[in-house]
Amino acid sequence: MSALELRGVSKSYGSGEHATQVLRNINLKVEKGDFVAIVGYSGAGKTTLMSIIAGLCKADRGDVLLNDKAMKGPGPDRGLVFQNYSLLPWLSAFDNIMLAVNQVFKDWTLEQKTAQVEKFLAMVKLKDAAKKKPHELSGGMRQRVSVARALATNPEMLLMDEPLGALDALTRATLQDEIEKIWRVNRTTAVLITNDVDEGILLADRIIPLSAGPGATLGPEFRIDIPRPRDRKAMVHDLEFRSIRNKVIGYLLGPGARKKPGKPDAPMVLATQAEEVLA
């Protein structure tokens, strides 16, 4: 049984002549407890893919299965960490997480709920910032709250949509280490979408490149058997790390790169059409 399975998923935006295919024939299987990273170009359709997994948008074709059952829209069984944090600005860090906890654990007492929120605030090292509003927090802190909110509902799956994309390199590195640590403790099934190959390899068990759009599709997957806990400094010299990195980048720059205009089969199609017109 797979925790998540995508079968032949395609998605286009617009209609008729102006339709652009964003995703083409996406096939993906994520087992329970798996950490999968999908890495690809900006604008390739990564966020669309994540929205489909989250249930926020529907695929045109193909099936999305959760635990072998067809997915029915969005739900708190999947904790989503948004690209731009998406904390509600009028609620404190505590209340942002409480909103989620309240909704999922309706029959808990207030003490239980408070304890749950505090536990996850502590996990992301933000106990002291509980009462602060999002605008009083740095980007890194906001994303920590967002991670805590996603995990505080004890979801079956953690979905991260370029969670660290808006952060500076140093904060990014710190948060990568923290996410790795948190994941080692929780072992929640996780899907990470990123444009940073190193980030994917550092965090995930498997890394899959997404080719450039339009009509992006998943390339070959690479297993990452580097033992955990992973040390970013040592990893840079690790042979396996470097080999995976080369393969992923090789795919993204080679077969997965943007199709150049004037590919060999295009003029041929035009030629046949011309022949038909003449005939």
Added chain:
Amino acid sequence: MDFKRVKDRVWMLVLPFIGFAVILGLWSLVASTFAQNLPSPMKTWEVSKPYIVEPFAKRGELDQGILRFTWYSLVLVAKGYALALILGTPLGFLIGRSKLFARGLDPVIQLLRPVSPLAWLPLGLVLFQKSQPAALFTIAVCSMWPTVLNTALGVRAIPKDYINVARMLQLSPFQTFYKVLLPAALPYMFTGFRLSLGIAWLVIVAVEMLTGSPGVGGFLWQEYNSLIYEHILLCIVTIGLVGLLLDRGMKLLEDRLRPAEVR
């Protein structure tokens, strides 16, 4: 350097007084030259004094302290304004959330918005046959548009991600409304509320003049008919002051509700 800053600040404080002085000067000039019927500022003050020093006096139905009249007007405005918010806010939400409603109602609103209170009041009298409900109708129908339009704008401006947060948590439509949509749109809504209050106060005078109800506007019109022109000026100043205070009060509330920084 410091001296210059102090000088600038004093200058900034003095300038408004100069503005008022110029207006008073022009007023005196006009009153003493070509508009002989216009009372001078001094005369206006003398004749208005009993209404100001005993602002709540009630000497008769049409002879009351200026603040008592103001109070009547404020009560009427409060009722009409409340009606405007009760009708306008949900309408704004509908237009903001549904393209269907926006498409259907926007032309109607654009058409009704510029219609003057003087035009609505007779219609209100035809509809309700009494001056009080007609007055409320007129205030509401004139002042609700900024609330409708700003609420719709605020609802449309809610980032899609906030709604996605609600969807991921499977909040019910009601919870989505009061936990996400309402707080997110509130700063915009309050701008609408403030503008609506300004219009409601603007409309009251016209409404009172036409219906003859007691209040600042009614008093103004009655004193014009009794040739006590000093009281017209007293009423104008009072209306201006009250309008200013209402606007400032709403602005304070509005600033409190506005998040220090949105994202």
